[in-house]
Amino acid sequence: MYGKKVKLRFIFLTLVLISLILTVFLVLQSLKENVVYFQSPSEIKSLIELDKKRIRIGGMVKERSVFINSDEINFIITDFKNEINVSYSGVVPNLFAEGKGVVAEGFLKDKNYFSATKILAKHDENYMPPEVKEALGDK
């Protein structure tokens, strides 16, 4: 149907693409730790030695765990398996709330205590009007 050259070029392109995809896959696989934006409390618990570097921890803000002192806010980040205590002084974003997603950037004191220098709110993929949320909440 098609000429020999067309077929050759098609096979060439397919081989180039396959090798490229493989390369990208391997690169991403080996860079996995750098590609993830944050670690979960469970991953922190399984660390063998503590990093002195600045890291990010993400998860849910545990319900009824937020305490605001004069210039410090304390809360617990949980992934429903493990938890970590976070302390932070500064302004939190609007969407920061109990039971919502959060990413804290800062330094580990030990495996249970994290001192954050920056708090980011992570929101989920759900969008709905307030009335619908209320109706859902009543159930």
Place this chain on the structure above:
Amino acid sequence: MFKSFEPNKIFIIISKAQKYVLFLFVIVLTIGLIEALVLSPEDYKQSEVVRIMYVHVPAAWIALGIFSSLAFLSVGSFVFKNKHLSLIAKSLAPSGFVFNIIALVTGSIWGKPTWGTWWAWDARITSMLILAIFYGMYLLSWRIYEDKEKVIKITSLIAILGAINVPIIKFSVDWWNTLHQPSSINILSTNTAIHTSMLVPLGIMTAAFALFSILIFLMKYNTELIKVKNKGLDRL
């Protein structure tokens, strides 16, 4: 296979089509903006800020869609040695680039009030930036190289290489921990995480942006055909 492409016929059709597309675009955009900015409800958590979504999400979709078509056209151009496909790709690229930039900028503006930061080096945002760089390279190389054969080869290569980034962008939020939220809309399943009253303006805005891309494409393609004509070539 593509012998039926006759610039003269296409030229006449395109010149006529522009008007209708412009007309349709203005109508759809008006309806979309009214739906998105006035009629649609505020979000339960983000309140009014959610309206950025109606620009951000369609822009990102169109940017991804256009880059995918660039890649397919480039494969066709390379395999079948059909230069017309490269011209079509060349005319599509600018609007894709603009929508990519719009997605990045609106995302940044949206990120500040919701996440608390203008920029984060998470997988989704970084891969979107890489796509913008690929768009930039693609458009620049059309300008840099004079030789017709060479320019078609190089631009096709850039589009095909860059296409590997497209599935990475799409699935970045599923494969890795990202600050960006996972996608709300799944083509394969009917239940979406966006309420219908917000889904409708999102769809209309996507249609409006798509029409705008088609309009710019027609204008660009028209110019390209005029260029071919002026060189006294019947066919490329």
